Amino acid sequence: MNDQLKKTDKSFIPACPIPISQYSKILVAHGGGGKLMHDLLEKIIIPTFNNPELEARHDGAIIELGKTRLAFTTDSYVVKPLFFPGSDIGALAVNGTVNDLAMCGARPLYLSAGFILEEGLSMDTLWRIVQSMQRAAEVAGVKLITGDTKVVDKGKGDDIFINTAGIGIIEHGLNIGPSSIKPGDVIIINGDIGRHGMAIMSAREGLNFESTIESDCAPLNGLVLKLIESGVEIHCLRDLTRGGLASALVEIAETSNTGIEIEENAIPVRNDVRGACEILGLDPIYVANEGRMAIFVKSTDAKNAFEIINSDPFGINASIIGTVTDKHAGMVTIKSSIGISRIVDMISGEQLPRIC
Amino acid sequence: MKYLDEYRNPKLARQLAHGISEITTHNWTIMEVCGGQTHAIVRFGIDSLLPGEITLLHGPGCPVCVTPVELIDKAIEIAVRPKVIFCSFGDMMRVPGTGKDLLSVKAEGADVRMVYSPFDALKMAVDNPDREIVFFAIGFETTAPANAMAVYQAKKRNIKNFSILVSHVLVPPAIEAILSSDNNRVQGFLAAGHVCAVMGYNEYIPIAGKYHVPIVVTGFEPLDILQGIYMVICQLEKGRAEVENQYSRAVKKDGNPQAIGIMNEVFRIIPRKWRGIGEMPKSGLGLKHEYSEYDAESRFGLTGYRVEESSECISGLILRGIKKPFDCEAFGKNCTPERPLGATMVSSEGACAAYYRYRRIAPNQ
Numbered sequence: 215m216n217d218q219l220k221k222t223d224k225s226f227i228p229a230c231p232i233p234i235s236q237y238s239k240i241l242v243a244h245g246g247g248g249k250l251m252h253d254l255l256e257k258i259i260i261p262t263f264n265n266p267e268l269e270a271r272h273d274g275a276i277i278e279l280g281k282t283r284l285a286f287t288t289d290s291y292v293v294k295p296l297f298f299p300g301s302d303i304g305a306l307a308v309n310g311t312v313n314d315l316a317m318c319g320a321r322p323l324y325l326s327a328g329f330i331l332e333e334g335l336s337m338d339t340l341w342r343i344v345q346s347m348q349r350a351a352e353v354a355g356v357k358l359i360t361g362d363t364k365v366v367d368k369g370k371g372d373d374i375f376i377n378t379a380g381i382g383i384i385e386h387g388l389n390i391g392p393s394s395i396k397p398g399d400v401i402i403i404n405g406d407i408g409r410h411g412m413a414i415m416s417a418r419e420g421l422n423f424e425s426t427i428e429s430d431c432a433p434l435n436g437l438v439l440k441l442i443e444s445g446v447e448i449h450c451l452r453d454l455t456r457g458g459l460a461s462a463l464v465e466i467a468e469t470s471n472t473g474i475e476i477e478e479n480a481i482p483v484r485n486d487v488r489g490a491c492e493i494l495g496l497d498p499i500y501v502a503n504e505g506r507m508a509i510f511v512k513s514t515d516a517k518n519a520f521e522i523i524n525s526d527p528f529g530i531n532a533s534i535i536g537t538v539t540d541k542h543a544g545m546v547t548i549k550s551s552i553g554i555s556r557i558v559d560m561i562s563g564e565q566l567p568r569i570c
Numbered sequence: 571m572k573y574l575d576e577y578r579n580p581k582l583a584r585q586l587a588h589g590i591s592e593i594t595t596h597n598w599t600i601m602e603v604c605g606g607q608t609h610a611i612v613r614f615g616i617d618s619l620l621p622g623e624i625t626l627l628h629g630p631g632c633p634v635c636v637t638p639v640e641l642i643d644k645a646i647e648i649a650v651r652p653k654v655i656f657c658s659f660g661d662m663m664r665v666p667g668t669g670k671d672l673l674s675v676k677a678e679g680a681d682v683r684m685v686y687s688p689f690d691a692l693k694m695a696v697d698n699p700d701r702e703i704v705f706f707a708i709g710f711e712t713t714a715p716a717n718a719m720a721v722y723q724a725k726k727r728n729i730k731n732f733s734i735l736v737s738h739v740l741v742p743p744a745i746e747a748i749l750s751s752d753n754n755r756v757q758g759f760l761a762a763g764h765v766c767a768v769m770g771y772n773e774y775i776p777i778a779g780k781y782h783v784p785i786v787v788t789g790f791e792p793l794d795i796l797q798g799i800y801m802v803i804c805q806l807e808k809g810r811a812e813v814e815n816q817y818s819r820a821v822k823k824d825g826n827p828q829a830i831g832i833m834n835e836v837f838r839i840i841p842r843k844w845r846g847i848g849e850m851p852k853s854g855l856g857l858k859h860e861y862s863e864y865d866a867e868s869r870f871g872l873t874g875y876r877v878e879e880s881s882e883c884i885s886g887l888i889l890r891g892i893k894k895p896f897d898c899e900a901f902g903k904n905c906t907p908e909r910p911l912g913a914t915m916v917s918s919e920g921a922c923a924a925y926y927r928y929r930r931i932a933p934n935q
Contacts (some may be wrong), residue, residue, distance in 0.1 A: 237678040243664075247907055492574065494686075551575075552583040552792045554615025556928040 605632030605919025
């Protein structure tokens, strides 16, 4: 029936959006970084705006202006609570966009900031957030050069939403993106995963764990540029934000039409994060990060790349987690801790805690 | 991680698997009852370590999967009422009722909240005296004591704006239903460790005797499950049919008397409908008369509401171990976690969802 519908849809009403799954309204899960969001992009956004830059499905768009290559990206920040262990919405809004540019292999230069403020937000809160943004910008070496402020009625927003957009310059000849990935490439991550998501969850849900899990929020542009400058042949970079490591890798495998094989035992996860995940029935590979990336490098450069990453403050717990293969194209498999391979799927919506 | 990595040791896992192969001389079919065990088996790939003679069937022990459609419809019906805050465990929110799921009605404006404990809901009732807080009390014997305690405290503290929509089910009647069905294939059971941590395993002794079937109380880590299988196979090979306890670090024969005490204080045993299986006598819990004022079904006038389930999905056969997910025509095609036809595809503990997530192809080892 589905196939029939699709056929008639195209011939009769070409402008009509194809219904997304069975939901007629947006669910929170459509923003979860999983399949529902993926569908939203594939069925509504990408076909509508339809252009080669968007088609590349990268963290930012690459624009060529004469001989200059620029990277351009945008992201919105709606995190609750506004302040959480290890970071806050302001630093996140800067680092998130800086990292999206870094994932294009660009040197981030300028950011814009759009603030949607809810009537009644305390001036002190706004001050703290803005200060935090400036501090993060200094660390990342970017300037916030333009912006906008809107206020909405009480109840129409949630204290504050921030949008940042960023421009960066690409100063090398590498073509960093899923299309450059080749079988044999080695995949490195720059540290332990799952901290940001668990920090937010423990702050949001009032879950009291024995230790405080702090967000890993960090700018990654310095580390990326260091790798590029040292001559490492980087094929693809992807930050492991919403949907975590698993969703990022599945997306890359699908876009690049290659297979990815990773090893569970090679993926660093801090004990407190693992414990919290075990209690809630979550899998750390699906939990969000804000200072972690997957780095796809040419196999012969892997050792050198690993050493550079591991000696950087934002790459202390780096690990080689897997390789790209020409088998099972479009799929990610993981070797479980007892040594058996299985499929890694993209999560459907948000990862929901299991009952028992 | 301490107390966990020890139970995921690959070398020991292979040794245990080897041990199982050595003692296995016949074809045997074992069912793990609990959805948590199904999840672990498929996630870690435990079944691929086993000799071909052993078939694992996935049982009805996923509380999300067996909650009947009509109860989800009732939950939605309550959730959309003005003044109600409807609280649910996370993975219950995606389970489709007749037409919608809780996430959809949340998107339409209903106040539906995910909680981790019934006590979060109870606290919400105290903090929001002008709202009606309803908690979706689902699950097996594992979640029942905490839910009972929440109701007990509500009564004791005279909290009037709190109620629970009860959908508690019990494991032993489900095992009996499987064993007494004409097309039963199950020859041995891994009983659910966490259920037994609450209830103990006295209830299983007469079942093992009556149906001559070994039952091993089993934990949830790879080595637990492998050892549980080893113990079942040992019994099967020797013709024994006893109740044994693999999960002795958590389970005592008599269970947890405090937990059982509070359950008995608040709940009584009643017949319950199971999704995909139908109504079974004495298979669930309902509130006792003394606590009936906390029953959301009667508070919101929904006691007479009935829905017949559609028959397009074979989840009932899967829940009873008669079929496996791959036997279903719709699996991975018309039925995926994004668009589930039945409950076993919804919860991550459901057999179909676990297979979909980890098994669409047979990866190279």
